[in-house]
Amino acid sequence: MKRKSIILIAVIMMFSLIMTGCGSKEYPQGGQITVIIPKSPGGGTDITARGLIQYMKEHAEGATFVPTNKPDGNGVTGMVETANAKKDGYTLGMVTVELAMFPHLDRSPVTYEDFIPIAAPIADPAAVIVPVDAPYQTLQEFIDYAKAHPGELQVGNSGTGAIWHLAAVAMEDQFGIELTHVPYSEGTAPSIAAVVGGHIDAVMSSPSAAKAQVDAGALKILAVMADERTDIFPEVPTFKELGFDFSIRAWAALVAPKDTPEEIVDYLVTAAQATVNDPAFKEYLSKQGISPVDITGDEVYKMMEADHKYYGELLKMVDVQ
Amino acid sequence: MENIILAFQNVVTIENVSLILFGTLVGIIVGALPGLSVNMGIALLFPITFAFQGMSGILMLIGIYCGAIYGGSVSAILLNTPGTPASAATTLDGYPMAIKNGEPGRALGISTFSSVFGGLFSAACLMIVSPLLAKVALQFSAPEYFALAIFGISIITSVSSKSIIKGMMGGIFGLLISTIGIDSMTSHLRFTFGSIYLMGGISFVPVLIGLFAFSQALLTVEDAYGEEAVKYNVKLDRVFPSIADLKRIFFTVLRSSFIGTFIGAVPGTGGDIASYISYNEAKRWSKHKNEFGKGAVEGVAAPEAGNNAVSGGAFVPMLTLGIPGDGATAIILGALMVQGIQPGPLLFTEHTSKVYAIFLGLFVANAIMGILGFSSIRLFVKVVNVPKKILIPIIFTLTFVGAFAINNSLIDVFVMVFFGIAGYFLIKFDFSMSAIVIGIILGPLAESNLRRALVMSSGNISIFFTRPISLFFICVSVLSLVAPIISAFIRERRLEVDNFKA
Numbered sequence: 136m137k138r139k140s141i142i143l144i145a146v147i148m149m150f151s152l153i154m155t156g157c158g159s160k161e162y163p164q165g166g167q168i169t170v171i172i173p174k175s176p177g178g179g180t181d182i183t184a185r186g187l188i189q190y191m192k193e194h195a196e197g198a199t200f201v202p203t204n205k206p207d208g209n210g211v212t213g214m215v216e217t218a219n220a221k222k223d224g225y226t227l228g229m230v231t232v233e234l235a236m237f238p239h240l241d242r243s244p245v246t247y248e249d250f251i252p253i254a255a256p257i258a259d260p261a262a263v264i265v266p267v268d269a270p271y272q273t274l275q276e277f278i279d280y281a282k283a284h285p286g287e288l289q290v291g292n293s294g295t296g297a298i299w300h301l302a303a304v305a306m307e308d309q310f311g312i313e314l315t316h317v318p319y320s321e322g323t324a325p326s327i328a329a330v331v332g333g334h335i336d337a338v339m340s341s342p343s344a345a346k347a348q349v350d351a352g353a354l355k356i357l358a359v360m361a362d363e364r365t366d367i368f369p370e371v372p373t374f375k376e377l378g379f380d381f382s383i384r385a386w387a388a389l390v391a392p393k394d395t396p397e398e399i400v401d402y403l404v405t406a407a408q409a410t411v412n413d414p415a416f417k418e419y420l421s422k423q424g425i426s427p428v429d430i431t432g433d434e435v436y437k438m439m440e441a442d443h444k445y446y447g448e449l450l451k452m453v454d455v456q
Numbered sequence: 457m458e459n460i461i462l463a464f465q466n467v468v469t470i471e472n473v474s475l476i477l478f479g480t481l482v483g484i485i486v487g488a489l490p491g492l493s494v495n496m497g498i499a500l501l502f503p504i505t506f507a508f509q510g511m512s513g514i515l516m517l518i519g520i521y522c523g524a525i526y527g528g529s530v531s532a533i534l535l536n537t538p539g540t541p542a543s544a545a546t547t548l549d550g551y552p553m554a555i556k557n558g559e560p561g562r563a564l565g566i567s568t569f570s571s572v573f574g575g576l577f578s579a580a581c582l583m584i585v586s587p588l589l590a591k592v593a594l595q596f597s598a599p600e601y602f603a604l605a606i607f608g609i610s611i612i613t614s615v616s617s618k619s620i621i622k623g624m625m626g627g628i629f630g631l632l633i634s635t636i637g638i639d640s641m642t643s644h645l646r647f648t649f650g651s652i653y654l655m656g657g658i659s660f661v662p663v664l665i666g667l668f669a670f671s672q673a674l675l676t677v678e679d680a681y682g683e684e685a686v687k688y689n690v691k692l693d694r695v696f697p698s699i700a701d702l703k704r705i706f707f708t709v710l711r712s713s714f715i716g717t718f719i720g721a722v723p724g725t726g727g728d729i730a731s732y733i734s735y736n737e738a739k740r741w742s743k744h745k746n747e748f749g750k751g752a753v754e755g756v757a758a759p760e761a762g763n764n765a766v767s768g769g770a771f772v773p774m775l776t777l778g779i780p781g782d783g784a785t786a787i788i789l790g791a792l793m794v795q796g797i798q799p800g801p802l803l804f805t806e807h808t809s810k811v812y813a814i815f816l817g818l819f820v821a822n823a824i825m826g827i828l829g830f831s832s833i834r835l836f837v838k839v840v841n842v843p844k845k846i847l848i849p850i851i852f853t854l855t856f857v858g859a860f861a862i863n864n865s866l867i868d869v870f871v872m873v874f875f876g877i878a879g880y881f882l883i884k885f886d887f888s889m890s891a892i893v894i895g896i897i898l899g900p901l902a903e904s905n906l907r908r909a910l911v912m913s914s915g916n917i918s919i920f921f922t923r924p925i926s927l928f929f930i931c932v933s934v935l936s937l938v939a940p941i942i943s944a945f946i947r948e949r950r951l952e953v954d955n956f957k958a
Contacts, residue, residue, distance in 0.1 A: 175495075175863075176499030176500065176787075177498065177499035177502065177783065177786060177790070178786075181499070185503060189503065204863070204864060205865065206656070206863055207652070207653055207867065208656040209655055209656045211656075212652055212653065212656075215652070240643075242645075242655060244652075289912060294640070294643065295642050297643075315911065316911075317908060317912060318640070318641055320638075320640040321724050324723055324724075324779045324786070325723055325779075328593075328779045331594060332597060334597035346800070347777065347778025347779075347798055347799060347801065347802075347803075348777070348778060348801070350798065350800060350802055351801030353801065419794070422793050422794050422796060423790055423794065424793055424798075454642070
């Protein structure tokens with residue numbers, strides 16, 4: 136009799152344990168959520184991601200986020216790892232704009248379709264940055280100058296086939312101009328230094344990278360490739376305003392692997408929505424010179440899909456296979 | 457002057473000094489452990505800076521930055537394992553002095569003195585001539601970078617003491633390794649064989665740990681096998697360098713500090729390059745060339761003064777132009793912006809007191825680094841007498857942990873082991889590890905700037921010879937390549953003449 140009751144209690148306890156495991160309502164109680172950042176510590180993507188999860192903690196009760204950097208293979212390894220992770224909401228990852236580019240170059244086995252986006256706190260537009268004493272004051276004058284002097288304007292970018300190079304290619308394509316591309320694969324900083332030092336005529340980059348030099352009156356921004364003006368340079372016109380409707384932006388998004396249960400994704404999107412609209416988080420990004428954007432859920436998916444298609448077209452014009 | 461006094465009052469508070477102390481201590485530990493890089497240390501403590509008002513958090517980061525560059529030399533000298541890439545050159549003479557000559561205290565004393573001197577010198581340069589330095593740094597375009605890289609590569613002949621031919625073979629091996637991955641100009645894939653890992657190139661730090669630490673540990677296993685534990689008779693009567701040593705290294709340290717500050721000020725180059733160039737110049741100008749590689753005092757002093765002087769230099773473009781000089785200053789730039797300070801040309805007029813706080817922070821951090829360094833030398837030296845059967849497993853563990861920690865990648869661990877075993881045999885065949893490392897460090901700099909310069913000049917090679925800075929470096933490189941051959945020739949002639957006379 137005694138033995139029977141012990142077995143009974145044991146069975147009941149086992150079942151109740153299994154039941155607790157089943158209850159997805161509990162998410163994210165008690166569990167650590169790993170966030171894979173496919174870039175090195177200290178970079179723009181890393182700082183944005185760490186900021187996002189730090190502020191998101193307050194909007195997701197009981198969740199602890201643990202960032203892990205996996206910068207191997209230009210970030211592809213990290214993104215693949217996120218895509219292949221368990222679909223239980225305890226592994227999330229950041230994906231970057233390269234996800235819309237690398238698949239066309241056969242460099243990434245995963246695409247935007249392998250992820251469910253949660254939020255994109257950053258989508259920096261490409262800006263046309265020139266020395267302040269350059270002979271052109273507006274984008275139109277720049278285009279006219281380029282038409283009159285084909286191939287003479289040397290435009291710096293952050294590496295062939297990288298996002299800012301695509302921005303220059305998009306300009307060549309849209310305006311029928313010919314530029315000389317000077318790649319700085321070491322990153323944006325050396326390319327800005329080169330245009331300040333007068334070694335090249337212009338540089339394509341995010342507006343924030345040039346902020347110090349623009350404020351000091353050494354560089355000027357002719358226009359940004361966005362739908363709306365940026366917060367940090369409200370006086371700079373957009374390409375759209377000037378009548379050219381295309382945008383190139385470097386985004387980073389927090390995503391979950393595809394097939395993650397809907398209620399978990401909903402929970403995360405709600406928390407992320409509250410976070411990207413949190414004034415404290417916005418201030419955190421602004422102080423780093425990043426214009427905060429509040430794109431969440433399906434909107435991110437649409438942006439990723441649109442960019443995937445557009446960048447695929449642009450990359451066909453660049454010989455980078 | 458008023459600003460300096462104001463900044464002094466702001467910086468020298470108990471809270472700030474203890475934060476700098478904490479940062480410097482963390483930095484020295486992070487720097488001494490191979491695989492934990494300067495940037496990683498700063499990036500990991502970066503979020504903590506949000507908690508502090510004003511400059512306090514920034515001062516802590518400055519402490520980590522200075523401490524980590526110094527910390528790398530401790531393991532370089534005692535274990536022949538550079539804690540950071542910036543200390544790879546220190547192994548050349550530091551390890552022989554500490555172990556073969558049995559003078560670890562002397563080696564650490566000299567490296568500590570040189571590091572502190574380099575750091576203080578560069579902080580003074582930053583304070584006095586940063587606008588001027590920034591202007592010179594901006595003159596550097598692709599041809600100048602290329603010429604600087606070539607100058608650096610020409611050093612290979614002088615760091616490979618045993619055989620110049622094998623040194624060059626090693627250098628070319630290093631250059632070849634650096635071509636793996638995405639072509640920096642055209643973005644085409646090179647030698648990646650469909651592997652995603654190879655697409656990003658072979659990570660440098662695992663290679664460094666393999667070549668220096670893992671191979672060294674293998675050699676030690678071989679030496680120690682079946683051997684009774686010998687207690688080294690370590691002479692440690694002083695931790696401060698002797699007057700005679702100080703006299704001998706004075707010009708070397710000064711020269712290296714200047715080189716380090718300048719190289720730090722040029723964006724995209726850092727402590728690894730500065731220390732090798734400083735070492736080479738020390739050897740070029742030394743009266744005791746034959747001592748190099750066997751524990752020359754100048755050989756320990758030069759790379760350490762050079763790499764620590766990078767810290768002040770790297771702040772020059774960051775503060776004056778808003779363009780970071782290296783990865784570490786890029787993160788500190790982010791931290792400054794969080795505090796609402798935008799570095800750039802306007803910084804000096806808008807936030808003068810904060811600029812001076814950074815200057816003073818660098819001075820204080822270097823001073824604390826010296827105090828911590830000198831007072832721990834007796835402790836560090838104990839490592840030498842740790843029995844090998846205890847020390848070797850610890851080193852092996854550190855190599856694995858370090859290789860993994862840098863990118864959280866298991867492939868990096870395999871790469872480390874591969875290069876460790878390769879390094880073991882290469883050392884047996886008298887190849888120079890430093891030559892390979894110089895090839896890997898300078899390969900990308902040379903290649904992308906060569907090709908970028910040619911894009912800029914539409915393929916005209918004259919761009920390298922018509923620009924004064926570029927021409928200067930190319931001439932010096934040719935001279936340093938040819939000089940050993942010519943001097944050997946002259947010596948021979950003189951000998952012949954002498955024989956003839958006799």
